[in-house]
Amino acid sequence: MSSREKIVRLLRAHPGEYLSGQEISTSLKISRAAVWKHVEHLRAAGFEIAARRAQGYCLRSLPDLLLADDIMRDLATKVVGREIDCLKQLSSTNLIAREAAAAGAPEGLVVLADSQSAGRGRLGRNWTSPEGVNLYASVLLRPQLSPLDAPQLTFLSAVATAEVLDEVCGLNARVKWPNDVLVNGRKIAGLLNELGAETEQIHFLVLGIGLNVNMSADQFPADLRYPATSVMLETGTTQARLPLVRALLRRIDELYHDLLAEGFGPLRRRWEARFDLLDRQVEVDQGQQIITGVVAGLDTDGALRLFLPDGRSERILAGDLRPVGR
Numbered sequence: 416m417s418s419r420e421k422i423v424r425l426l427r428a429h430p431g432e433y434l435s436g437q438e439i440s441t442s443l444k445i446s447r448a449a450v451w452k453h454v455e456h457l458r459a460a461g462f463e464i465a466a467r468r469a470q471g472y473c474l475r476s477l478p479d480l481l482l483a484d485d486i487m488r489d490l491a492t493k494v495v496g497r498e499i500d501c502l503k504q505l506s507s508t509n510l511i512a513r514e515a516a517a518a519g520a521p522e523g524l525v526v527l528a529d530s531q532s533a534g535r536g537r538l539g540r541n542w543t544s545p546e547g548v549n550l551y552a553s554v555l556l557r558p559q560l561s562p563l564d565a566p567q568l569t570f571l572s573a574v575a576t577a578e579v580l581d582e583v584c585g586l587n588a589r590v591k592w593p594n595d596v597l598v599n600g601r602k603i604a605g606l607l608n609e610l611g612a613e614t615e616q617i618h619f620l621v622l623g624i625g626l627n628v629n630m631s632a633d634q635f636p637a638d639l640r641y642p643a644t645s646v647m648l649e650t651g652t653t654q655a656r657l658p659l660v661r662a663l664l665r666r667i668d669e670l671y672h673d674l675l676a677e678g679f680g681p682l683r684r685r686w687e688a689r690f691d692l693l694d695r696q697v698e699v700d701q702g703q704q705i706i707t708g709v710v711a712g713l714d715t716d717g718a719l720r721l722f723l724p725d726g727r728s729e730r731i732l733a734g735d736l737r738p739v740g741r
Contacts, residue, residue, distance in 0.1 A: 557620070603627050693710050
C-alpha cells in the first residue's frame with residue numbers, strides 16, 4: 416500500500432474529524448512535508464480534503480476510485496476477492512493476474528486497474544481502456560475441472576456481467592457468443608479468459624472482464640468492428656463503479672460455486688436465456704469459410720451447436736456470429 420493510500424485510510428478512519436500533519440507523519444514514518452505533497456496529489460486526483468491551521472486535514476469526499484478496502488468491506492464471498500489489488504495504470508489486468516498465478520497467488524485474487532495501456536480482446540484485438548471511467552478486472556481461479564471444460568468459465572463471466580447490469584443498472588443485457596455482453600445490440604462488455612494448464616490439469620484460469628461504465632461516445636475509437644456502448648450512454652446518468660464491481664464479484668463467486676457443485680447445465684441455461692439467436696438462422700464467419708445454420712445452443716464445452724441445411728449438426732469452436740439477413 417502506497418503512502419497516499421495509507422493517508423486516505425487514516426482520514427477515512429476518522430470521518431468528519433481533523434488529523435494533524437504530525438499524527439499522519441508519525442503514523443506513516445514520513446516527513447510532514449511529504450504528507451503535504453501527498454495530500455496535494457490526492458486533491459489533484461479528486462479527493463476533497465479540507466485543511467485547517469493547527470488542526471490538520473479532514474476528508475470530505477472521494478472521487479470514483481476503486482480501493483481494495485472499500486471493495487472488500489463486508490464482501491462476504493467464499494473465494495472471489497480473498498485478495499484484491501487495485502492499480503492506477505498497468506499494461507493489462509490479465510497479464511498481471513497471470514504473472515501472479517505463476518508466482519503462486521491464491522485462488523480468488525482480483526486485479527483491477529483504473530486504466531490499461533495494453534488491454535486486449537479476443538484474437539489479440541485491442542481493447543480501448545481510458546482512465547477512470549470503466550471496469551477492467553481479472554479474477555484468478557484454480558478450478559478442479561478438466562482443461563476441456565475450461566471454456567465454461569467464459570459463459571460464467573458473461574452471465575455474471577449481464578445479470579449485474581440488469582440488477583444494478585436496470586439494463587436488459589444480452590449475450591453474444593462466445594464472449595460479449597450487449598445492450599440494445601451494442602457491445603457493453605468483453606470477456607477474455609486465459610488458461611494455464613497441462614493435458615489433464617488446470618493450474619490456473621484468469622477471467623478477464625472489460626466493462627464500459629461511464630465511457631462517453633467520443634472516447635470510443637472510430638474503427639470499432641462492432642457498435643459499442645456504455646452504462647452511461649444507455650441510462651443517461653453516470654454509474655458509481657464501486658457498487659458495480661462489488662455486485663459483480665459476488666455474482667462471479669456465486670456462479671463459480673454453483674458450477675463446481677452442479678455442473679455446466681444450470682449455467683448454460685442461464686446463458687441461453689439471454690442469447691437472442693437461439694433457434695435462429697445465423698452465419699458464422701471463420702475467415703476461410705462462412706457456415707450457415709440454425710442455432711441449437713451450447714455444447715458442454717461451450718462450442719456453439721448448429722443444425723445445417725442438410726440436417727447435420729455442426730460444432731462451432733470459433734468465428735464471428737451474425738444473424739442471416741443482417
